Amino acid sequence: MARPRKAEGEKYIRQDISIEPGQFRRLMAYCQREDRSISWVIRKALEMFFMCNDM
Numbered sequence: 001m002a003r004p005r006k007a008e009g010e011k012y013i014r015q016d017i018s019i020e021p022g023q024f025r026r027l028m029a030y031c032q033r034e035d036r037s038i039s040w041v042i043r044k045a046l047e048m049f050f051m052c053n054d055m
Contacts (some may be wrong), residue, residue, distance in 0.1 A: 012039075 019027070031038055 027038060027041065029043055030036075034041075
């Protein structure tokens with residue numbers, strides 16, 4: 001059975017970003033160690049940043 005489609009306002013937005021080589025290596029190591037995708041880690045990091053900064 002196929003997954004139901006998300007509403008237009010609920011779809012993830014694809015965006016390219018630039019990251020320093022050292023940060024990228026650390027990010028990749030974390031993702032591999034925790035078996036998580038880069039997108040998941042960045043979404044969680046942004047969520048924590050916004051929570052800490054009352055955004």
